[in-house]
Amino acid sequence: MGRQRSFDTDHVIEQAMLLFWERGYEAASMAELSAAMGLNPPSIYAAFGNKQALFERCTAHYVKHVAAYAPRALDEEATAAKALRRLVSEAIEAFCTEQRPKGCLLISAATNCGKGSECAQELLAGYRQASESMIADRIRRGIADGDMAVSVKPDLLAKFVSVLIQGFAAQARDGATADALHGVANLALRQVEVSL
Amino acid sequence: MGRQRSFDTDHVIEQAMLLFWERGYEAASMAELSAAMGLNPPSIYAAFGNKQALFERCTAHYVKHVAAYAPRALDEEATAAKALRRLVSEAIEAFCTEQRPKGCLLISAATNCGKGSECAQELLAGYRQASESMIADRIRRGIADGDMAVSVKPDLLAKFVSVLIQGFAAQARDGATADALHGVANLALRQVEVSL
DNA sequence: ATTATTATTTACCGATCACTACACAAATGT
């Protein structure tokens, strides 16, 4: 009962996510978010609670609709080495496309935070930790499957891949081209393919 | 003539730099900077102009007193490969020490910026570009000196090293230990030493 | 039609933002 919503939740979350992605959590003001979403502040607060809760909805939306390539890349390839290379390659494409903000929301949206935003920082740090764990798990599976050398240390190699992806996100924000970053990825992952 | 300053410029710039380093450009408020520097706002503005100019002084101080290891590492080693390895190793130590904020001010202090802070963003982007160029120049010198294979592409390898360093800065902010990152660096730079 | 419930709009809240006017304190030049 009662009046029905005049907006599509997924659409306004998408708009808010794009602004958070470009500006970061703190620098995206509620006034800008309100304009981008096409909603007056009371509608936003009635629907989502507060800025922190809105940001959590946006990060979940990002994980589901933007970063979905990551678990797919890790799951769909036959070997761990191919999975890692595809993960890195698709990350580069996602970070450098002209259609959306450069870089990665989970990596770059809460690096500069004042006293009131530790929640956002911890939220994204958790996503980054989970991502690194997923990579390590895929490497362990590769060793168990026999397609990766037993001498490989899963946590170490997973951190290497995380470092690469985080570095690529920073480079994409600075205007690096996808071509240049693919070249770096070839250089960086060469040894992984020859099985280390 | 006139009244003399009651504070040491280098000391208050150091305090401001530490706060910018930890919080980032926008999230470090003038009130916090004022408290950290032990100066009332009018003294800060009289001495340094405005927030943007203060930030420029702090970044210059950082380059001179914190990041000084970088040009030294590149200059003092006999071969390009050793120079790159020492650069990366000292960067890791600088990013992970408990004595100061984690990570790198030039990489992380202006990633989330609103509409009034493009200047700070461009300032740091310029330092990052200069750093990558310095690395590429050292690689070119190594090739000319005959201590690095002529097949190496200087700009590509320099971008690889930059990606590593930027990734390490992000990892350090997330609490990674120096040991873990040194391990990743060994993995990443192995092929550079066997001359690629 | 009436009532209850929910959404949207307008206008505004106290707090904090970067920044400064103004008075006063401390030094130098004559």
Next chain:
DNA sequence: ACATTTGTGTAGTGATCGGTAAATAATAAT
């Protein structure tokens, strides 16, 4: 001693921050 110059402290500027009270509009149940 006196005038001039410059730094410091108090207090406050308009603007913007995240968030909301109150009135109105639109739907549902009765």
